[in-house]
Amino acid sequence: MYRRYFSDYAVFATNNSWQDVRGALSKVYVVQTSDVIVQRCLLMATDPGDLVLDPTCGSGTTAHVAEQWGRRWITIDTSRVALALARARIMGAKFPWYLLADSPEGQKKQAEVTRSAPSMQPTHGDIRHGFVYERLPHIMLGDIARNTEIDVIWEETQPAVEGACAALNAALVGHKAPFKVETGGRTGKMVDFTASGTVTLPSGEEAPANGFMEWEIPRKAPDGWPAAAKAALETFWKARINRQKEIDASIAARAEFENLYDKPYEDKKRIRVAGPFTVESLSPHSISPVDEHGELIDQINAAEGLHLPGEREAENYRKAIMENLAKAGVHQQDKKDAIRFDTLAPWPGEWIGAEGRYREGEGEDAVERRAGIFIGPEYGTVSRADLVACAKEAGDFGMDIVIACAFNFEAHAQEFHRLGRVPILHARMNADLHMAGDLKAGGGNLFVVFGEPDIELRQEGDRYRVELKGVDIFRPATGTVETSEPDDIACWFIDTDYSGESFFVRQAYFPGAEVPYKALRSTLKADIDEEAWDSLKRTVSRPFARPKSGRIAVKVINHLGDEVMKVLSI
Ligand SMILES: C[S@@+](CC[C@H](N)C(=O)[O-])C[C@H]1O[C@@H](n2cnc3c(N)ncnc32)[C@H](O)[C@@H]1O
Structure with a gap:
């Protein structure tokens, strides 16, 4: 009866049964959640710029998806393995560049999509205004009836259609054979252009008297058509499709619409990496048991x-x-x-x-x-x-x-x-x-010794630097303490003004962290400034001023995610 193509209804409202969320998943964590599930929840429940909390981080799927969709995030886990995985995953990730509604490119795109004049509002790059999304028109008959732009488009595009139709008929003059015309899958009108004689077109050309009307023109040239007729047919269909496209676009642009929140427009020439983030661990704490009256x-x-x-x-x-x-x-x-x-x-x-x-x-x-x-x-x-x-x-x-x-x-x-x-x-x-x-x-590793970081503080005038020389490791086979290479350290952070309570990462280095950066380098498919690259792997810090608190703290994390912190008074 008719064919329904997937592209005719490519968009569906989401209901309660999510059959499409499993998908292929290459896991880095045994209980990793599919990105698609987290993405759907996040898009349904939040707007760009919102804050998302996932207290069971695992491999950091929530943080990763939040990062992709311009949401801020906090994620928590009791397992350092999970945090180490999440950290590496986010550091090595690459995200598409979505056009911000609050940006000159976004305003331009929005105008293009809505076929209106671009907004003249000043832009501030505020993500809370969202992205520019693909949209889906809700077309009602009234939208077509009331659309006066269709007449304008018709006037502009119709001469090309009629001209191409006339040119086709002219190219077929003098051809004797009747042609089978395929329309909509059925055999249609039999046209014998020689039987009816010719008429003279306004252009002065001759055309068959019973030549094609615009709506009778076949989509494909039947066998035996002369080359000139084939070329004219092609020109006709170009003009015809162009007219329809313009009209459809005009109808779509003026009808009610739905934003497709999972389909923002992308700038394919740009990509993003994760914004700055820190990994924190709780300060040691103790709990005193109290009764229902608050007494110890x-x-x-x-x-x-x-x-x-x-x-x-x-x-x-x-x-x-x-x-x-x-x-x-x-x-x-x-x-x-x-x-x-x-x-x-x-x-x-x-x-x-x-x-x-x-x-x-x-x-x-x-x-x-x-x-x-x-x-x-x-x-x-x-x-x-x-x-x-x-x-x-x-x-x-x-x-x-x-x-x-x-x-x-x-x-x-x-x-x-x-x-x-x-x-x-x-x-x-x-x-x-x-x-x-x-x-x-x-x-498993229930009791783990993480060596003491070997740190040297140097004064250079009124500035200071810290050098991380390695980690002291106890060798039970010999009973001695040896210093390991800085390569054994995944990363180290300095709080150059430690409050004594919370560690604030003010400098960060990744001496042994080849892995995520390699991943980043290959996902970005770009070379990264060697010098900047090397500076991340440093074991000697950048200089810093004397801390107001009188203390600095150095946190060192190994590849297993174990960490140790050292506080130095200055
Ligand atoms: C099912 S996994 C989460 C998977 C995550 N959505 C992902 O995509 O990788 C649950 C996580 O919760 C953590 N967890 C268990 N109990 C916790 C608690 N009390 N507080 C914080 N995290 C906890 C576990 O260490 C585990 O990594």
């Missing part, structure tokens, strides 16, 4: 002579941590530097809660070493004073090393690495251990 539970119970609440929980927590530690051991960036305990047993110290024995060296030469294990609080931070006390106790017991396991170390505790002959390793506990009781013991 510990104090109430103590006053009433009861056992401290949570005593049993605390014991369970320590037990679960010990079990995991015995199975998982302590990891460092390099697998071969992992410490595995031959035995791990409780120890009745005031600070040291367990003694772990491991071997230093290989085979017969191996020496047994004794590590004093300190387990930090489940909620709360380990201070430098705690570590000093641990190290003293370990020294008194003749232990060789302290392994302090904690979720959070205070900045000053992080800087404390040795007391006399006793080295102190800071083993950061994975957040999964918060549910240690339910965790199947033994998995």
Whole structure:
């Protein structure tokens, strides 16, 4: 009966059943969400310039899609692996350049789409005005009936159509054979141009008396037509299609319309990369348990002579941590530097809660070493004073090393690495251990030591620079501390005026971060200023002024996403 082409109805209203969102997905994260789903939610619920929050970042799909669509974003995850992936993904991403409504190019495009005069409003590049979108007309009969521009277009385009029609008829004069004319898939009128004689056209040319009317002209030339007729046919259809296009465009431009919010116009000559963003981690914090009246539970119970609440929980927590530690051991960036305990047993110290024995060296030469294990609080931070006390106790017991396991170390505790002959390793506990009781013991990198950054502060007149020389890594095989190459560092940031509370990234460098930049370089398909490129990989900072707060902080992050911060007074 008729054919319906996909392009006749290429746009559909979205309903509740989203069948089209799965699509191909090359995943960087095992539970990565499809971009299309996030994009649809984001386009439905927000406008350009809005702020989008995704508290379960994963590989950063929300941030990535928000970045593409000009939304601001904040995203959170408890896993540093997720954050490291998200960071790399956003840093290496390339986005299309959409025309801003509030820009001279946008105003021009808008005028073109609406067939009106460009706006004379001054522009400010404000993204909140949105983009210039493709639009879909809602055409009603009245839109056509009331459109007076159609008459104007007709007058302008009709002479070319009629001229081409006449030229075609003229080219067919004297041709005897009847021609089959295909119209709309059916065999149409049989025309015998020789039977009816000729008429003289206003141009003086001869044409068949029963020549084609405009609407009888076939789309394709039947076999046997002379070359001149074929050329005339082509000219006719060009003029005819042009007339229709102009009329359709005029109708579309004056009818009601819908913006297609997922189809902004692009400037294909330009591309975007992500705007500036930072990766922050929470300051160490502690939680005091309070009852429904806001009173500290510990104090109430103590006053009433009861056992401290949570005593049993605390014991369970320590037990679960010990079990995991015995199975998982302590990891460092390099697998071969992992410490595995031959035995791990409780120890009745005031600070040291367990003694772990491991071997230093290989085979017969191996020496047994004794590590004093300190387990930090489940909620709360380990201070430098705690570590000093641990190290003293370990020294008194003749232990060789302290392994302090904690979720959070205070900045000053992080800087404390040795007391006399006793080295102190800071083993950061994975957040999964918060549910240690339910965790199947033994998995993964639960206790990770991230070496101490070796930092030098230099004064140059009234300016300062920081040099990052590497990270000090403890080698359990030899019992020594060695400095690794700066390449082992994914990135390092400086807050050149550290408030003591929140770390503000004022300088950022990526010495070992080949990967995202390589990706960026190849996605951009462009060469990037070598010097600017190299400056990102620096291990010596740009100079900075003396901090008003009297302190700077340096944060160093390795390829596993582990980070350590060092505070220096100036
Ligand atoms: C299903 S994934 C999110 C996937 C993400 N939409 C993407 O496209 O990659 C859930 C994420 O939430 C994180 N997560 C789990 N519990 C969390 C919590 N309490 N706070 C923040 N993030 C959490 C997990 O680490 C995991 O990365």
